[in-house]
Amino acid sequence: MTALAGVRVLDLSGGIAGPVATMFLADFGADVIRVDGPAPDPQAANPGYAVWHRNKRSVVVDPAHHADLEWLAASVAGADVVVLGHGSELSDWGSAVARAGQENSHLITVRLPAYLDGHAPWGGGESHLLLAAVGGQAMRQASVCGGAIASMSPHLSYIHGLWAATCAVAALVERTVSSLGQTVTVTGVNALIGANIYSVSTSPNAPDPLTTVGPAGRHPTYRHFLCGDGKWMAIGALGPKFEERLLRALGLDSVIEDERIAGVTARMALPENLPWVRDLLESAFSSRTREEMLTLVEGIGIPCGPMNSREEWFDSEIVRAIGMHVSVEDPERGTVEMPGVPIVLTRTPGGVTRPAPSVGQHNGIAPWPAKAAQPDVQPRFVPGPLSGFRVLNMGTFVASPYAGLLLSELGAEVIKVEPITGDPFRVSGYTVNRGMRSVSIDLSTAAGQAVFHRLAETADIVMDAMRPGVMKKLNIDYEALSAVNPRIVTQSLSAYGQGGIQAHRPGVDMVIQAESGMMSAWGGSDDPVGNTIAINDVASAAMSALVALLGLYERQISGHGQRTWNSLAATSVFLQMEEMVRYEGRPSPVVGSADFRGAHPLRSYYEAQDGWLGIDVHTFDDNAAVERLQAAGVIGDGPVRDELAAAIAALTVADALRALAHAGIPSARARKVSEVLRDPELLEAEAFHIRPADDGTTFMQSGRYAAFSRTQRRGPMSPPGNGEHTRPLLAAIGVAPTEVDELIAERTVFAGGPVVHQLPISYR
Structure with missing residues (x-):
């Protein structure tokens, strides 16, 4: 049994994001038919194609052939989900296809525009490189010399597809209540703000952070270090408790006591303090071997790990133990080793059962039977597709609370369950705790566990980010909770998954970046490079939301709850899935370098007289692109990268973009975050929300994450104070006021006030 058994999906998208979205649906049993056009798919030669299209069927539809369009119209009439890529609509295939979509009231149409709905500044289709440029990510990455930095994998496209899949499943959940479909639009900008939530949560009047801080980033104790034996490691000392613990263990008490820090370790990341603090720490690490430092740091309870290559990680026992290294027999590629399914449903698991199909392999199959008409069903208009569902979120730090924000964005009632002292990262985690209410409970006591059980009786989903085994010790694991609520779906996020050695x-994003090969691959033969984005955290947040919703959808169909889980380790493989793929004859995966601008001269960043820009030729032959550039007089007949660099360096960004547009080359200005936040188009699209701080200033935060045609949640969200809603939440489940007073008096629960609305010092 699989979670999406019986769900029919037509994939009419192109690029990467759409296929990744339908990959997740196919992995969990949906019947996904990939509709290919008569022209070759530009992505077909990429090794990642073997992963993105696994478990699917392929049918070629030629719009010039009436019979093909009849088949497509009939298939749309019988589909549950249709996925559309940038610039495409059902009407593009013909009036009969569009009419079939309108008549199928069950249909969920998922649209994935490359930028905003309707257009992209570069005038073309999906482009990770240009989206990162326009959205400020490229200019926000820490580096040696500054400027626009290219990522090693198209992680924005992956997150776009992942989040689109999550929204599609949310719409399926809503359909179990309303019986109606709707249109869901997830844009490239939605993916961008989702990935860059911390970068865009800032004051619009603040200067852009200095990026020339080196490849290790701007936090002196949350980064990678070179040890005395020439080996690298990473540590995750983030937050006052861990930061102070590390400094004291290294004999650097003087840093804490220095008047420039004055006991507030967050001040170490300030530009005026980072250089001298960093020098002291680097000297301490260089005085011992990596093994010695790993032993010391592990001994004081701080997450840490060695620097690995991608190959070492993919072959590791950790990755194999969580099912993230699988093999399939591909008729075109032979034996293909690829990443497995990064999320786990224990009762209705997903799996890789079939290789990617050859183009047109399933031509001639019959269309699905048409969906029955529903003339008497009244539309349900609610704030979010998950309206009416309750989630208990026990996450701390970044990834798990962020998953709660995402489910709240989708309309769920999300309750943040915190310890009496609060989430230890709640100050730095201000922006990821939005949209929830807070109840504080001491779960180490029998009385606290009893309170939690009463809350769980009213919940649909319980989310945690504790190490395996901790929930059981607290008597709040799936077995305990399902005894009081058999329909409960639990979701657990851990660093290294369930069951492996x-x-x-413990593990955190920065350590996983090092262990998974992300850093070493990005740095190449130079020093490793840490991603300024908390990339494993933000993607794992969406993964957590997706796996929980898959469990919820299946429960809505079967009536049974189940335990689900995911891990940062699995996410790290997903985010490098094209680089991890292996088969005989595949091109060698790209590695980067210090201040990496791009692996190919036609897919790279360049510096102009007054800024940076990116170009991305991805829809036609590279030779044809060179000929266009030469014909337009942009370049001569020398080496393409050298010619482009010289030509662009002699022009302003605006003039260079005009010259490239004249040659038909997709290109865009690489903007700083401050420019992005002031973009009127993005403000109009609610990409950002503006809110007042308690000190009278204002700041901005990520805004709308998706658009639902019938069930749209609107408006900004705020985080709760620790225990701010303890009294009303306990009253709502029948706890008498006098009993609440007793629980507070004995420190079983805590009732607090509102949060202080103020953004913290950025740690990345």
Whole structure:
């Protein structure tokens, strides 16, 4: 049994994001038919194609052939979900296809515009490189010399597809209540703000952060270090408790006591303090071997790990233990080793059962039977497709609370369950705790566990980010909760997954970046490079939301709850899935370098007289692109990168963009975050929300994450104070006021006030 058994999906998208979205649906049993056009798919030669299209069927539809369009119209009439890429609509295939979509009231149409709905500044289709440029990510990455930095994998496209899949499943959940479909639009900008939530949560009047801080980033104790034996490691000392603990263990008490820090360790990341603090720490690490430093740091309870290559990680016991290294027999590629399914439903698991189909492999199959008409069903208009569902979120730090924000954005009632002292990262985690209410409970006591059980009786989903085994010790694991609520779906996020020999280890994004090969691949033969984005955290947040919703949808169909889980380790493989793919004859995966601008001269960033721009030729032959550039007089007949660099360096960004547009080359200005936040188009689209701080200033935060045609939640969200809603939430489940007073008096629960609305010092 699979979670999406019986769900029919037509994939009419192109690029990467759409296929990744339908990959997730196919992995969990949906019947996904990939509709290919008569022209070759530009992505077909990429090794990632073997992953993105696994478990699917392929049918070629030629719009010039009436019979093909009849088949497509009939298939749309029988589909549950149709996925459309940038610039495409059902009407593009013909009036009969569009009419079939309108008549199928069950149909969920998922649209994935490359930028905003209707257009992209570069005038073309999906482009990770240009989206990162226009959205400020390229200019926000820490580096040696500054400027626009290219990522090693198209992670924005991956997150776009992941989040689109999550929204599609949310719409399926809503359909179990309303019986009606709707149109869901997830844009490239939605993916951009989702990935860059911390970068865009800032004051619009603040200067852009200095990026020339080196490839290790701007936090002196949350980064990678070179040890005395020439080996690299990463540590995750983030937050006052861990930061102070590390400094004291290294004999650097003087840093804490220095008047420039004055006991507030967050001040170490300030530009005026980072250089001298960093020098002291680097000297301390260089005085010992990596093994010695790993032993010391692990001994004081701080997450840490060695620097690995991608190949070492993919072959590791950790990755194999969580099912993220699988093999399939591909008729075109032979034996293909690829990443497995990065999320786990224990009762209705997903799996890789079939290789990617050859183009047109399933031509001639019959269309699905048409969906029955529903003339008497009244539309349901609610604020979010998950309106009416309750989630208990026990996450701390970044990834798990962020998953709560995402479910709240989709309309769920999300309750943040915190310890009496609060989430230890709640100050730095201000922006990821939005949209929830807070109840504080001491879960180490029997009385606290009893309170939690009463809350769980009213919940649909319980989310946690504790190490495996901790929930059981607290008597709030799936077995305990399902005894009081058999329909409960639990979701657990851990660093290294469930069941493997490393499952007990604590882990954080920065350490996973190092262990998974992300850093070493990005740095190449130079020093490793850490991603300024908390990339494993933000993607794992969406993964957590997706796996929980898959469990919820299946429960809506079967009536049974189940336990689900995911991990930062699995996410790290997903985010490098094209680089991880192996088969005989595949091109070698790209590696980067210090201040990496791009692996190919036609897919790279360049510096002009007054700024940076990116170009991305991805829809036609590279030779044809060179000929266009030469014909337009942009370049001569020398090496393409050298010619482009010289030509662009002699022009302003505006003039260079005009010259490239004249040659038909997709290109865009690489903007700083401050420019992005002031973009009137993005403000109009609610990409950002503006809110007042308690000190009278204002700041901006990520805004709308998706658009639902019938069930749209609107408006900004705020985080709760620790225990701010303890009294009303307990009253709502029948706890008498006198009993609440007793629980507070004995410190079983805590009732607090509102949060202080103020953004913290950025740690990345």
